[in-house]
Amino acid sequence: MxxxxxxxxxxxxxxxxxxxxxxxxxxxxxxxxxxxxxxxxxxxxxxxxxxxxxxxxxxxxxxxxxxxxxxxxxxxxxxxxxxxxxxxxxxxxxxxxxxxxxxxxxxxxxxxxxxxxxxxxxxxxxxxYPDYSAGSLMTIEYVDLKKDMTVEEALRHIKDTGLNKETIYTCYVTGKRRKLDGIISLRKLILSDYDIKIKDIMKKDIVHVNTNEDQEEVARVFRKYDLISLPVVDLENRLTGIITIDDVVDVIDQENTEDFQRMAAISPSEEEYLNTGVWTLAKNRLVWLIILMVSATFTGHIIKKFEDVLQSVVILTAFIPMLMDTGGNAGSQSATLVIRSIALGEIKVKDTLKVIWKELRVSLIVGISLSFINFLRIYFIEKVSLYISVTVCITLLFTVVLAKIVGAVLPIIAKKLKLDPAIMASPLITTIVDAASLMVYFSIARAILHI
Structure with a gap:
């Protein structure tokens, strides 16, 4: 180029x-x-x-x-x-x-x-029509047929009107007052005898969406049924338009971009990066950064509350970054998988217990493995005392389990509350897990080290 x-x-x-x-x-x-x-x-x-x-x-x-x-x-x-x-x-x-x-x-x-x-x-x-709805995506340029037409009449009608239609590969059969009665593919028409009536060969089990349906749901329907076009009807089942695959590809790209922005704690924007002003970019990022900064003060309060533990065993401080980073990373892994599965329609709110059970087992395997490797490093290589090594490794196990369950459940809760699950992504989960892991760490330290 x-x-x-x-x-x-x-x-x-x-x-x-x-x-x-x-x-x-x-x-x-x-x-x-x-x-x-x-x-x-x-x-x-x-x-x-x-x-x-x-x-x-x-x-x-x-x-x-x-x-x-x-x-x-x-x-x-x-x-x-x-x-x-x-x-x-x-x-x-x-x-x-x-x-x-x-x-x-x-x-x-x-x-x-x-x-x-x-x-x-x-x-x-x-x-x-509402922004990001099926009505705002659809076009009125489709081929409509009547069920009493013969195949020959239908093909002639397509030749007469199809030139200005956005797609002719799927035709829509309408009855009185534009009621959607069925659909038929151009392939089916070409391969059928000319004297057969449309009503005898059309499909009556029609996949469709309402004009007010959210564009994300429209994209999911396209993906689920492998469609190239989708009819849009009003509340009385009247055909008002169709959505074609080229528009849905744009929607998928837009939704994915929005999810990435939310997962990075940035307010979504439809503007291209180079075309977006500096002040706009700063504004989109600043709100979430303030929220996360304020929420991170809880971590400081927890450290201050357990100041006596740190003063008694100063070496505990050295392991705080490792515990917090591991917890944040573990939670982000689970959140990313769950958010993507929700977007693809693979996980529903009713699957919450299944998700928790799966993540509990995964977290135990991962947590035990990390704790064992960490114990070998701390006790045998760094020569840290046995009790402190055990304290750190038990905390690491609890942190990984907690992080993975929190990372998996929060996006589902967001979905239940009709919020975008992507907002429950890395930054927010990391903040929650950091505070929880510190509470666990200092509590276990007090119990094992008798501080």
Whole structure:
């Protein structure tokens, strides 16, 4: 891609525009979009617009979907009304909704100028769906059939209307008042006899979602049933639109990014890192850092409470970092696995006891192994007294068990409370486990060392 960009930049500077056009029209539309993004950064915006105008109209409309909202705004502000009108006519309805959500008011007004009354009504309806819901993801560009059609009639209907549909591989059978009666694949239609009725070969067991369903649940349904499209219905089971796999891939990417941010104790942001302001990044991180800093003061209070133990046996202090780090790491391992399993739908709230039982057994194996290795190191290599070595190793066992159970249970509790399980990730679990491990450590020290 870098070599292509350098070549295009060279040709533009040499004003060899015919060669530029011959070069770029053979590119994949995604690559052309990336190229235009790079040209906007490398050269003047006008040069990128020049390249965009060299594209055939249908290719230009397709490429438009693969560039960032910032670049889309620059292009819309620079091209003629006639060019914009063609793009708006050619892009899919759901992509236009996404475009309108990202653009400033003056650009939205310019776009809406080329939509008729019916389209504006639909646009307003789509924009009123809750953010991150199935309704906000769906498109109205699907193939609908009637159950009394024959296969021949259905295929003719697909040929007549399918060109402007986002997908034709799955067709939706609707009855009175757009009620969803069934679905049928294009493959099934092609392989069936022409005189067979659609109602005799359609599938009636339909997987669908409601318009208000959360986008994370939509992604889970796609993954579970291996779908390429999914019908969206309202409360009366009327077909209002479909969601296609390309939109769900974006959702999965967005949800994964959000989980990573939460697990790192950062407030989620949809902005790309390099496009996000310094103050915004600081604000997203500062709130959680303050919460964790304040909660970490409990650890200091615990150490202060057991100050007499530390003064009596100063060497106990040397093992505090190891115990706290091991506990935090052990808890993070369990939390990461459980959070991911919850996201994939593998663990439900009802599985809490199963998770605790599994993590208890795992933690005992891990804890005993770590304690045994640690005892050999402390007692035989570092020559620490037997009682202190035993104190540290017993504490380590209890810490690992406690950490793994806490790390596994907290995300499930968050799920039960309808919170994002990812917030119960490494930083928060580490803070809780640190305080608990210190309590255990000093309590065991008092009991064994008789302090």
């Amino acid at each position: 870098k070599k292509d960009l350098e070549n295009i930049v060279y040709l533009i500077k040499e004003k060899r525009y015919t060669e530029v056009r011959k070069t770029i029209i053979n590119f994949n539309s995604v690559h052309i979009g990336e190229l235009i993004e790079e040209l906007i950064e490398e050269l003047d915006v006008s040069e990128a617009i020049l390249v965009f105008r060299m594209l055939p109209k249908n290719l230009a409309a397709e490429v438009f979907n693969y560039i960032s909202s910032e670049s889309q705004e620059k292009i819309i502000s620079s091209i003629t009304d006639k060019e914009l009108e063609y793009i708006i006519e050619e892009i899919y309805f759901d992509d236009m909704i996404d475009l309108l959500e990202e653009m400033p008011a003056h650009v939205v007004k310019k776009i809406l100028k080329y939509s008729n009354v019916e389209e504006r009504k639909l646009i307003n309806e789509f924009l009123n």
